[in-house]
Amino acid sequence: MTFASAAATPDDLSLSDRLCRHIANTPYDALPEACREMMRRALLDGTGVIWAASGMSADAAPFLAIAAGQAAGPARILGTEMQVSAENAAFANGAMAHALDYEDAFDAAPSHPNASMIPAALALAQEVGADGRTLLTALAIGCDLVCRLGLSLRRPMEAGGWYPPPIIGAYGAAAACARILGLDERRTRDALSLMLCQATMPGAIKHSRDTNIRAIREAFPAQAAIHCARLAAGGVTGFDAPIEGRDGFFDLYAGGEYDGGVMLDRLGDWFHGQMLSFKPWPSCRGTHAYIELAIGLIHRAGIDASQIARIHAGIDAVTRMLIDPLPRKQAPAVAIDAKFSIPFTIALAAVRGKVTLDDFDAASLADPDVLAMAALVAPVEADAPGWPAGSGGFLAVELKNGEMLRGEFATPLGSPERPLAREQLVAKFVDCTGRARVPLAPDRARQLAERILAIDTVDDVRQVFA
Structure with missing residues (x-):
């Protein structure tokens, strides 16, 4: 009104x-x-x-x-x-x-x-x-x-x-x-x-x-x-x-x-x-839930890239800009585009177990392991069956043996509900x-x-x- x-x-x-x-x-x-x-x-x-x-x-x-x-x-x-x-x-x-x-x-x-x-x-x-x-x-x-x-x-x-x-x-x-x-x-x-x-x-x-x-x-x-x-x-x-x-x-x-x-x-x-x-993490706030999920589901779990068939990222109207157009977001040309990319930040988190200020330089944008992992990321609409809607992130890692690893965060780390401590800042x-x-x-x-x-x-x- x-x-x-x-x-x-x-x-x-x-x-x-x-x-x-x-x-x-x-x-x-x-x-x-x-x-x-x-x-x-x-x-x-x-x-x-x-x-x-x-x-x-x-x-x-x-x-x-x-x-x-x-x-x-x-x-x-x-x-x-x-x-x-x-x-x-x-x-x-x-x-x-x-x-x-x-x-x-x-x-x-x-x-x-x-x-x-x-x-x-x-x-x-x-x-x-x-x-x-x-x-x-x-x-x-x-x-x-x-x-x-x-x-x-x-x-x-x-x-x-x-x-x-x-x-x-x-x-x-x-x-x-x-x-x-x-x-x-x-x-x-x-x-x-x-x-x-x-x-x-x-x-x-x-x-x-x-x-x-x-x-x-x-x-x-x-x-x-x-x-x-x-x-x-x-x-x-x-x-x-x-x-x-x-x-x-x-x-x-x-x-x-x-x-x-x-x-x-x-x-x-x-x-x-x-x-x-x-x-x-130094990237678009909309990528943070996916980073946190990728660290937990892939890196900490010790999942090797050769075991992964596909990574499904649940997106909504807000986060769509972080995954479209998919080829560009899987292989961004400049650092700021990489920071606005769900596939690339997922790949950094999965491969390196971290996303820091050092991970968006020219070498990182050309890292074959990171790019190969990013190429496995595909979007799934958040309103599809089994995918909840919200402001966080939703991830399903499909392994070649048919196993599916799922996770979601409604509120990413750093939010008022899950704040960083003063000492961390x-x-x-x-x-x-x-x-x-x-x-x-x-x-x-x-x-x-x-x-x-x-x-x-x-x-x-x-x-x-x-």
Whole structure:
């Protein structure tokens, strides 16, 4: 439904106005401790992944080169010694935030709420010298907005030819930047309006075999978010209702089909960022259940490749993009496509017993054992008899002797139901920062991790990331 039928609220504000009042005025003290802790972890995890990409992602290198060629400034390009303007730091760090596909996710409405927001908000916070409470509050509010947008959609954005994650993520990034600049309700609405003029990502990102745009896509909304907030602060006037209004967000991206009640349900009391998932493996979240199943059913069971006749992977409408077209997904040409491949990640897990940052290099993409295993993977529709539907994964390994090994996970490792412990996230951060262009020693990385996990106690976030 559209929100127009229920636009009036108890205080007679539109949906956009209610959201902007929430973004501009919600205090740090209103955040539940569970939300604060989750956002601390998101900041730790997100910055760690960026650090790793600075040393590992060739795809992001052109973005770093452009940023580095600009004037010096107060915001750091993570993993390097370079400091540039907030916009250029957001541009470079944004390119790295998803480059390794290792950042957090929101499983309930598949997205990466923080991939463009953390680079943008952190860079702007360094420029203005924001305190840790302001940064954490901005992250919590922006993350929640992204999740609410995703959950409220009643027509998939893909139906209009869009690629949703970086589009909806852009609005959370703009909201966070507006909050860091201290914009009032009206100026926050202007910032969201300006993002409506810039946020885009075509579905073509999924279809070309050799493109790497999928890896570096978050550079664009991260940089745009800072521009939008600055322009709004400078007096650029936006639209009356950029979210639910005529030709606004929901009209443009979902044909006006959305649930306004979801957007406002417990707004200010419940923050969806409390339900983030953190990745144990550096690949698309949709591959994780299959990785876990392949490790258990094949690798740990000691099943040799010569014993396997076929691997049946149950898929649904969401995971279909991770297996189609099958020949390309069985032999991906570039790392980011391999990370978005159920057959290839199953093969890595089955053959090597692990899926790490080291398993998507050129040698891995050409590994004959991995490719042979990937060639055995075939899809089965999740609604077929015997295959349950859900957000997890379903695997059946058919052996040449006729035996069938089956397994399923409704919720993959790293989800709120099966979370990674704080210590595991610190270990991931240490590993990631050790792979940076300018690597951190393990002891120094652990010290930095503890400072990030106490970000809301610092008076100036520059003290942490200097």
